[in-house]
Amino acid sequence: DAKTTQPTSMDCAEGRAANLPCNHSTISGNEYVYWYRQIHSQGPQYIIHGLKNNETNEMASLIITEDRKSSTLILPHATLRDTAVYYCIVRAFNAGGTSYGKLTFGQGTILTVHP
Amino acid sequence: EAGVTQSPTHLIKTRGQQATLRCSPISGHTSVYWYQQALGLGLQFLLWYDEGEERNRGNFPPRFSGRQFPNYSSELNVNALELEDSALYLCASSLGQGLAIAKNIQYFGAGTRLSVL
Numbered sequence: 479d480a481k482t483t484q485p486t487s488m489d490c491a492e493g494r495a496a497n498l499p500c501n502h503s504t505i506s507g508n509e510y511v512y513w514y515r516q517i518h519s520q521g522p523q524y525i526i527h528g529l530k531n532n533e534t535n536e537m538a539s540l541i542i543t544e545d546r547k548s549s550t551l552i553l554p555h556a557t558l559r560d561t562a563v564y565y566c567i568v569r570a571f572n573a574g575g576t577s578y579g580k581l582t583f584g585q586g587t588i589l590t591v592h593p
Numbered sequence: 594e595a596g597v598t599q600s601p602t603h604l605i606k607t608r609g610q611q612a613t614l615r616c617s618p619i620s621g622h623t624s625v626y627w628y629q630q631a632l633g634l635g636l637q638f639l640l641w642y643d644e645g646e647e648r649n650r651g652n653f654p655p656r657f658s659g660r661q662f663p664n665y666s667s668e669l670n671v672n673a674l675e676l677e678d679s680a681l682y683l684c685a686s687s688l689g690q691g692l693a694i695a696k697n698i699q700y701f702g703a704g705t706r707l708s709v710l
């Protein structure tokens with residue numbers, strides 16, 4: 479699975495958009511970008527995923543650059559409850575071998591939303 | 594619809610004992626995954642079960658084992674507990690591999706916090 483690079487921490491004011499970047503410059507053509515978040519001491523929560531087109535759901539938007547080497551997760555109107563660690567994961571669809579079935583989590587970005 | 598449920602929420606054991614953690618997947622999901630989140634080490638993949646079979650395991654010693662039952666629930670066993678086994682153990686479930694990408698999203702439970710004294 480391709481390695482991802484995320485900033486260690488970010489701050490955002492409540493009500494403003496939070497834009498979380500992720501670099502995945504070695505991504506392969508069959509690898510998807512997934513985003514999860516983990517609120518303190520809870521299990522990770524799936525947010526969104528995409529291959530090459532921009533995606534939007536009720537939680538967030540995912541913008542993937544044309545060369546697919548980076549992406550940005552956008553929380554349009556951040557609230558205090560969005561304070562969490564956000565993980566960007568790149569994984570091949572039906573990855574085989576030692577990657578079979580698993581998600582590889584990095585250190586993620588600690589997003590702190592301030593009042 | 595109920596999410597992934599794990600029990601117990603907290604478990605306290607002493608070194609050398611055995612721990613058993615349980616996981617019930619989302620209804621209709623056939624794959625169950627186990628992850629360990631130890632302090633300072635991040636989330637690490639432990640095991641994956643699908644249709645009752647172990648499909649993959651992470652870089653953990655054999656004293657970490659598990660099984661999946663016919664109803665797709667799963668249990669993780671940790672034998673000969675060591676202090677460094679203290680961690681949050683997370684279970685996830687999905688509709689299984691080999692399906693359309695949107696169907697093998699892993700959904701996580703709240704975890705079992707294991708403390709080894």
